[in-house]
Each structure stands twice: as structure tokens, then as C-alpha cells.
Amino acid sequence: MTVPSRMLSLVATAVASMASALAYPFLPKRIATHFDVDGQPDRYGSRASAAIGFPAMMAGITVVNDRLGTWPGGRDREDAESGVRARNQAVALIELSLLSAHLDTLANGTGLHADMSRVNRVVYGVLMIALGNVMPKLPRNGLIGIRTPWTMADPTVWERTHRLGGYLITAAGVVSLASLPATGKRAARLPMAAALGAIGVSAAYSYVAYTRRAR
Known part of the structure; x- marks a missing residue:
């Protein structure tokens, strides 16, 4: 993973983990962990699963992306490097979207209800x-x-x-x-x-x- 993308992924995972640690004492024992397209909760879980789930997923994605190396390759070196940059950017964006979803879940769990x-x-x-x-x-x-x-x-x-x-x-x-x-x-x-x-x-x-x- 290129340095800016890797740092962005690591920072997003760290922020998610810190947010979980700070919010955990204020979370109810049962919390909405997923919302449908209409913004209504359709899945519930324990506060432990809500606090750990997203950060663990984000850390796993970062590790897997690091292991992929130069995949998906390309017709030449420049093409391969472009593909790796695009993959890393896509992974960083996924990490940021997961961070947003995690923060929204914690906010709703602590009573700071968002639309x-x-x-x-x-x-x-x-x-x-x-x-x-x-x-x-x-x-x-x-x-x-x-x-x-x-x-x-x-x-x-x-x-x-x-x-x-x-x-x-x-x-x-x-x-x-x-x-x-x-x-x-x-x-x-x-x-x-x-x-x-x-x-x-x-x-x-x-x-x-x-x-x-x-x-």
C-alpha cells in the first residue's frame, strides 16, 4: 500500500478504535448495528460487537491489502503501478466509509440520534x-x-x-x-x-x- 493510502487506512482504524473505547461505557447492552436504505435499524447486537466489529473489519482489510502486493498487475510496469494506486485509493475510501458507519452506529447507541x-x-x-x-x-x-x-x-x-x-x-x-x-x-x-x-x-x-x- 502506498504511504498516503496506508496512513489514511491506519488513521481511520485508529480513530474507529478510540471512538469505541470512549463510547463503550455509554452504550446500552443491546444496540442497533445495521440500518436499511430507509435509515431504519434492521439488525441488533451486543455493545461489544458494536464496538469491536467495524474496527476489526477495517484492520483486516488493511492487512489483506498490504499482502496483495502488486496485484492486480498490468500490461507493463506503469500500468501495474497505476492499478496498485487505484486499488489502494479504493481501499482507503472503503475504510473511510466504514469509519463513518461506525461513528454513526456509536452516536445512535449513545443517544445522539442522527438521520x-x-x-x-x-x-x-x-x-x-x-x-x-x-x-x-x-x-x-x-x-x-x-x-x-x-x-x-x-x-x-x-x-x-x-x-x-x-x-x-x-x-x-x-x-x-x-x-x-x-x-x-x-x-x-x-x-x-x-x-x-x-x-x-x-x-x-x-x-x-x-x-x-x-x-
């Missing part, structure tokens, strides 16, 4: 905008990205699809943030619909791009 529907939309929006900027830099690989039979078969189709997907997922993030003033279930579900639409259009485009190149 989880709006919190979710902020987290999803920022995450999608950041991922949209990372996607065009991803080299072709078998795990991360828009992996259709057509992107995996042609590196040019992969590049074009991820360039378009980057724009569309960024736009989906903007839609998520723009929906903050709205209330109700439709507004809460808008970010997921926008993200699925962006992925669906990108996947369809990969087929179109491949068939055009095959002519």
Missing part, C-alpha cells in the same frame, strides 16, 4: 464520487471493476467502459448528495437506484463497444 437516511446518502454520495474518479485508472483484472465477458476479452473495451462508468458513477454520487433535502423512502432509495443504473448502462455499453470493434 441515518441522510447520513447514508452522504456516505454513498462521497464514496461513489471518489470511486468514479478511481475507475478509469483500473487495469484489466479479474476481481475489481465492471467485469463483463466483453471487457475481459478486449483491453480497449475495458478502458472505454471504465471511462464511461467513472463518469456515470460520479454522476450517481452527485445525485445522492443532491437528494439530501428530500425525505421519504423514495429519496432514501435514490442513491442505490442511481448506482445500479450507472453499472447497468456501463455493462450494456461494454457489449456495444465490443460488437462494434468485432465488425
Whole structure:
């Protein structure tokens, strides 16, 4: 993991751990640990699981990412280095989104109730905008990205699809943030619909791009 991304992941994990230690005495024995897209709690657990779960997950992700080395590789050294940077940036963003979810869980558990529907939309929006900027830099690989039979078969189709997907997922993030003033279930579900639409259009485009190149 590159130094800035690694430091960001370590800091996020440390902040999550310290927040758990500070909040633990004030948490009830049973606490909401997961919220649905409407911001309503749909899973409960002990205060120990609420305090330990996210920090442990974040630490595990950091360790696994360090072990991945130069994966997913690339066609040359520059391509491989670009892929590693993109992977590390994506991991750091995931860590930050987990930190946000952890802090929201602790806040609700200690009585500092937040509007989880709006919190979710902020987290999803920022995450999608950041991922949209990372996607065009991803080299072709078998795990991360828009992996259709057509992107995996042609590196040019992969590049074009991820360039378009980057724009569309960024736009989906903007839609998520723009929906903050709205209330109700439709507004809460808008970010997921926008993200699925962006992925669906990108996947369809990969087929179109491949068939055009095959002519």
C-alpha cells in the first residue's frame, strides 16, 4: 500500500478504535448495528460487537491489502503501478466509509440520534464520487471493476467502459448528495437506484463497444 493510502487506512482504524473505547461505557447492552436504505435499524447486537466489529473489519482489510502486493498487475510496469494506486485509493475510501458507519452506529447507541437516511446518502454520495474518479485508472483484472465477458476479452473495451462508468458513477454520487433535502423512502432509495443504473448502462455499453470493434 502506498504511504498516503496506508496512513489514511491506519488513521481511520485508529480513530474507529478510540471512538469505541470512549463510547463503550455509554452504550446500552443491546444496540442497533445495521440500518436499511430507509435509515431504519434492521439488525441488533451486543455493545461489544458494536464496538469491536467495524474496527476489526477495517484492520483486516488493511492487512489483506498490504499482502496483495502488486496485484492486480498490468500490461507493463506503469500500468501495474497505476492499478496498485487505484486499488489502494479504493481501499482507503472503503475504510473511510466504514469509519463513518461506525461513528454513526456509536452516536445512535449513545443517544445522539442522527438521520441515518441522510447520513447514508452522504456516505454513498462521497464514496461513489471518489470511486468514479478511481475507475478509469483500473487495469484489466479479474476481481475489481465492471467485469463483463466483453471487457475481459478486449483491453480497449475495458478502458472505454471504465471511462464511461467513472463518469456515470460520479454522476450517481452527485445525485445522492443532491437528494439530501428530500425525505421519504423514495429519496432514501435514490442513491442505490442511481448506482445500479450507472453499472447497468456501463455493462450494456461494454457489449456495444465490443460488437462494434468485432465488425
